Amino acid sequence: MDTAVNNPEDFSSIQQKYLMQCWGVQGRYDPIPVEKTEGCWIHTTDGRKIFDLRSAHECINLGFRHPKVIQAMREQMEKVIYVTDDFATESTAKLARTLAEITPGNPNKRVWFAQSGAAAVEAAIKVARFYQYNQVVKKGLPTTSEPHLYPYPYKIISRYRSYHGATAGAMSVSGDPRRWLQEPFVMPGVVHAPDAYCYRCPFNHTYPDCGIACVEYIDQMIELEGGSHKVAAVIIEPIVGSNGIIPPPPDYLPRLREICNKWDILLIVDETMTGFGRTGEMFAIEHYGVVPDILVVGKALGVYCPLTAAIFSRKVAKTFKENLFGHGQSYSGHALACAAALASINVLQEEKIVDHAREMGEYLGYRLTALAEKHRSIGDVRGLGLFWTIELVKDRHTKEPLRRATEKYAPTVVSQIAEYLLREKNIYIPADKFGIWIVPPLIVTQEEIDFLVDAIDDALAIADTEVK
Numbered sequence: 344m345d346t347a348v349n350n351p352e353d354f355s356s357i358q359q360k361y362l363m364q365c366w367g368v369q370g371r372y373d374p375i376p377v378e379k380t381e382g383c384w385i386h387t388t389d390g391r392k393i394f395d396l397r398s399a400h401e402c403i404n405l406g407f408r409h410p411k412v413i414q415a416m417r418e419q420m421e422k423v424i425y426v427t428d429d430f431a432t433e434s435t436a437k438l439a440r441t442l443a444e445i446t447p448g449n450p451n452k453r454v455w456f457a458q459s460g461a462a463a464v465e466a467a468i469k470v471a472r473f474y475q476y477n478q479v480v481k482k483g484l485p486t487t488s489e490p491h492l493y494p495y496p497y498k499i500i501s502r503y504r505s506y507h508g509a510t511a512g513a514m515s516v517s518g519d520p521r522r523w524l525q526e527p528f529v530m531p532g533v534v535h536a537p538d539a540y541c542y543r544c545p546f547n548h549t550y551p552d553c554g555i556a557c558v559e560y561i562d563q564m565i566e567l568e569g570g571s572h573k574v575a576a577v578i579i580e581p582i583v584g585s586n587g588i589i590p591p592p593p594d595y596l597p598r599l600r601e602i603c604n605k606w607d608i609l610l611i612v613d614e615t616m617t618g619f620g621r622t623g624e625m626f627a628i629e630h631y632g633v634v635p636d637i638l639v640v641g642k643a644l645g646v647y648c649p650l651t652a653a654i655f656s657r658k659v660a661k662t663f664k665e666n667l668f669g670h671g672q673s674y675s676g677h678a679l680a681c682a683a684a685l686a687s688i689n690v691l692q693e694e695k696i697v698d699h700a701r702e703m704g705e706y707l708g709y710r711l712t713a714l715a716e717k718h719r720s721i722g723d724v725r726g727l728g729l730f731w732t733i734e735l736v737k738d739r740h741t742k743e744p745l746r747r748a749t750e751k752y753a754p755t756v757v758s759q760i761a762e763y764l765l766r767e768k769n770i771y772i773p774a775d776k777f778g779i780w781i782v783p784p785l786i787v788t789q790e791e792i793d794f795l796v797d798a799i800d801d802a803l804a805i806a807d808t809e810v811k
């Protein structure tokens with residue numbers, strides 16, 4: 344054992360030696376020791392104050408250590424932390440009701456709790472298939488003369504630019520390069536669709552003249568994949584997160600909803616990253632007036648506790664009245680995590696934090712857009728609320744990217760920018776994204792936005808040198 348690891352105070356070296364870092368080459372792991380966290384800031388043991396511009400994996404929408412949430416957690420800990428769902432606890436019951444009420448659609452829903460986005464996505468996929476199975480059984484099993492041998496619809500359509508989690512099923516529906524690390528052991532029955540990515544339209548069209556060809560393509564895909572007999576659900580992030588912060592054109596999601604209705608296919612909306620005010624509405628799907636059949640939420644739901652949920656619409660939930668919900672896990676409905684989530688939703692509402700995110704988002708968007716005038720490396724600036732990205736290119740005309748999908752873990756200009764911002768400006772952003780990631784806690788102030796954008800302005804000089 345080396346001396347640093349022998350010193351119990353040097354927990355950074357202990358962590359470096361014993362912790363398996365997510366998505367990292369362990370020999371390069373170099374964690375920064377933290378003294379405390381406050382608001383948008385991480386204070387290190389050597390006296391630095393670092394702005395967390397990724398909101399702790401987009402979890403701490405309220406900033407670190409909101410006193411009302413901490414108080415609610417303290418009170419809950421004195422009562423009950425966790426019992427199984429054979430018992431009822433006030434925080435779990437009330438959170439399930441609150442989620443049923445504040446999410447789009449008829450409040451007569453049912454909620455299942457997990458601890459990771461991936462686990463909630465797995466539940467959503469499994470339930471979509473159960474639902475379709477129950478429908479087939481209700482209608483009577485098809486005869487063998489019909490064009491399907493497998494007795495119920497099971498295929499899931501997702502999109503290339505998507506991330507839904509790291510477990511086998513969630514990774515299979517992800518399009519993100521991280522899926523390649525799972526292959527070939529992915530879940531059968533997943534088909535990937537092209538994206539609603541106007542800056543790099545997969546059909547080389549321009550919106551709105553395109554007639555939203557990307558969503559019409561999904562209609563064709565469903566038919567060619569066997570239609571209602573074969574396809575169980577479409578899963579989407581309403582605004583793509585990890586794969587580029589890509590809001591779809593305004594009529595894309597309403598049309599996708601129509602297509603799913605036409606084929607009697609469930610629409611699963613994954614708001615793990617976009618939920619709870621991030622985009623300037625409580626849920627991103629509200630920008631588009633669409634009601635999903637299954638909604639997945641996570642990250643900012645529990646703020647300081649791992650808590651996620653799959654929320655089933657009345658139509659889906661009612662099939663389980665007489666049929667088994669064949670799914671579960673320990674810690675589901677954890678009372679302490681639910682108390683934190685309830686308190687967080689109250690704070691979002693009482694302190695009008697979603698309105699604040701919308702206002703600050705407009706200012707952030709205005710400042711970032713202005714940077715595009717100055718920096719040749721900026722291909723596109725896009726976002727909504729406090730969910731923004733700057734996409735970097737080597738050439739504005741050809742749109743040749745500064746980071747390709749195949750370079751996710753290679754050192755690129757984006758990782759150099761992340762290193763520069765951390766080292767020189769005390770700003771933490773992820774190094775593995777496709778552009779610069781601007782996702783601050785929703786409590787960010789206008790002064791903090793100025794500080795962040797000025798620093799990004801300086802950092803972009805690194806990218807400009809790569810421009811042809």
Ligand SMILES: Cc1ncc(COP(=O)(O)O)c(C=O)c1O
Nearest residue numbers: 459460461506507508584615616
């Ligand atoms: C949209 C989306 N879904 C699911 C997940 C997976 O969540 P978790 O990492 O909590 O499993 C993520 C994580 O980034 C996500 O962005």
